[in-house]
Amino acid sequence: MAEIERESMEYDVVIVGAGPAGLSAAIRLKQLDPDLSVVVLEKGSEVGAHILSGAVLDTAGLDALIPDWKEKGAPITVEVKEDNFYILGEAGALRIPNWPMPPLMSNHGKYIVSMANVCRWMAAQAEELGVEVFPGMACSQIVWGENGEVRGVVAGEMGLQSDGTPGPHYEPGMELLGKYVFLAEGVRGSLTKEVMARFDLSKGHCPQKFGLGMKEIWEIDPEKHRPGTVTHTMGWPLGKNAGGGSFIYHLDNNQVYVGFVVHLNYENPHLYPYMEFQRFKHHPMVAELLKGGKRVAYGARAISEGGWQSIPKVVAPGVAILGCSAGLVNVPRIKGNHNAMWSGIHAAEAAHAAIKAGRASDELSDYETALRTGPVGRDLKKVRNVKPMWSRWGMVPSLVLGGLDMWTNQLFGLSLFGTLRHGKSDAESTGKARDFPKITYPKPDGVISFDRLTNVAFSFTNHEESQPCHLKLKDPEIPIKVNLPEYDEPAQRYCPAGVYEVVEKDGKPTFVINFQNCVHCKTCDIKDPSQNINWTTPQGGDGPNYPNM
The missing domain is CATH 3.30.70.20 (Alpha-Beta Plaits)
Incomplete structure (x- = not known):
């Protein structure tokens, strides 16, 4: 096939992904210098179309970015009023009291939100500042510079046929070039993977670990609806088959988020994460809540779970990796949006300083430093051993030892365990079918499951x-x-x-x-x-x- 010719456009900063990280970076860049040219490219049909998160939002990142977000009408209104944690058995539940948990685990003062709607609002704030936001623009290739640096991305290629050749309505897309490119694609982004491999950015760091998060939105009986109630569970139905747990968040309009996370380092290849989620909803505590309600939406996404040990080097010539692409989720808190926003702020400030100094296409080492030594590093370092403890010793020991470890980190800034390392990748953790029993799952009833x-x-x-x-x-x-x-x-x-x-x-x-x-x-x-x-x-x-x- 002949070389495809594309038009190109130059920007100061090109941002891939209109999630909380990418939009925070765009907003911060324009706050620092309204004359900077900034573009955000989003593969979803609209901003928010591909955003799926729990989500109980810690507003720390947003407070730093847009302190008057309440006055500006951010869709962040349902404050957490009740915080529950249960260990489930097949027919019952054991409530774990809140008092033994370190303060960092508390959800009071946080907000139950739709991150899709928060991102739509953030995109509007960005556009008011002069950021160009283009949804429906998938970024399919990296544009490499003469010296091997990242110069930009190819966005908007459309109309390829199934064999990969241009069809009758083919559009070649454009090259969007920047002094710096920010990759904020979310978990396991395709361009991020390419950049990480090219520059060996994971060298010296643990492999990234992941979970699969599945979520339904339910409209429930108004009499059962308790806005601001947050419930997390562990245990049944996963048991010893896999790590994971659930979340049930009561937001407004009689709606409830029902979510289930399965850690992807499970060994038994017969495990069926989706069916574990559906089975979970038949627990008496959950089934009673959903009875008489209706499911109105479903989605799923992978979640980065490696934490502190697994953050790769986040800069290379011409490029910075932000948010979930870098793996900034705090696993025990089940929160990552605040860290995504902080990463966008830090990357923007580093790029602004570099451009002001006349630099381009080099490594934004100030971003790397700010990420590891600032609020993100402090947040993740305190909980760094919880996930590897669970992987090694299972749910109950990790609850006890992980709680102790978080307390010593909170009180004294140190861990009795040092820094535990993650083992094999999630793919390598998969065992052979002959070594594990098949799992029989009940057939969905079409009402709750x-x-x-x-x-x-x-x-x-x-x-x-x-x-x-x-x-x-x-x-x-x-x-x-x-x-x-x-x-x-x-x-x-x-x-x-x-x-x-x-x-x-x-x-x-x-x-x-x-x-x-x-x-x-x-x-x-x-x-x-x-x-x-x-x-x-x-x-x-x-x-x-x-x-x-």
Whole structure:
């Protein structure tokens, strides 16, 4: 195919991703210098379309960025009034009192929010300052400079046919070039992966760890609705099969967020995370809450869980990695949006200083320093051992020892355990099918629990079917030749959207990819035991269209 010619546009800073990190960076840049040219490129059909988060928001980052956010009408109104934590058994629940928990775990003074709506509001604030925000603009390639630095991205390529060749309505997209490029793509971003590999940014750091978060929005009986109530659970139904837990957040308008997280370092390849979520809703405590209600939305995404030990080097020539792309979630607090905002603020301040000094396309080392020594580093360092403790010793020991470790960090700024390291990657943690029992899951009842494809319809996902499949297999034979006999092809189960199937065709098993169902969670890219699936971005505007996740 002939070399594609593209028009290019120059900016001071090009930002990939209109999440809390990317938008915070854009706003801060314009606050520092209104004359800076800043563009934010978002692959979703609108800002917020691909944003899925719990979310109980710690407003610390937003307080620093826009101190008068209340006066400016931010959609942040439901303050946490009640904070509950339970360990579940199959039929009962044990309430863990709040008093033994370190203060950093308290949700009082925080807000239950839709981060999709918060990001829509932030985008409006950015545009008022003169930021150019372009949704529906998937960034499919890095533009490399003459000396190997990141110069920009290719955005807006549309109309490729299934074989990858230009179709009749092909649009080549544009090269958006910047003195600096910020990658704020969220978890396991495709461009971030490429940059991290090119510059070996994970060298000297632990592998990133992940969880799969699934979430439904329910409208419930008004008599059961308690705005501001936050409930977290651990234990049943996962038991010893996997780490994880749930969240139930009462927001306004008789709505409740019901979420379930499964740590992706589970060993049993027969585990079916989506069905664990559906089974969880039949616990008496949860089923009683949902009885008489209706589910109105569904979605899923991977969550970075590696914390302090797994943050890679976040800068390379011409580029900075922000937010969940860098892995800034505080796992025990189940919060990352505040750290994403801080990362955007720090990156913006470093880029502004560099541009003011006449620099371009070099390493923003000041951003790296600010991230590790500032509020993000302080937040993550205190809880750094909780996740590796859970991985090594299980739920109950990690509750006791993790609590002790957080207390000593909170009170004395030190850990009795030092810094524990993460072990294998989540893909390497997957065991062989023959070594683990199959798990039987109850059939969804269609009232409280739902089959996967029915629920995917409530993510409002859409992909242009004529485009190339964005889920690339490095070797098309591995799913049937390796993954099926060795691992019972776990892609059939770990995907929360039913993208992958093994079907009989001409008397032989065949691996089928239904990419139209993809909700962009990236679990396949993370958990595939052969690391054979590469998630890349489809054309702009495709994927889920989350209303207020």
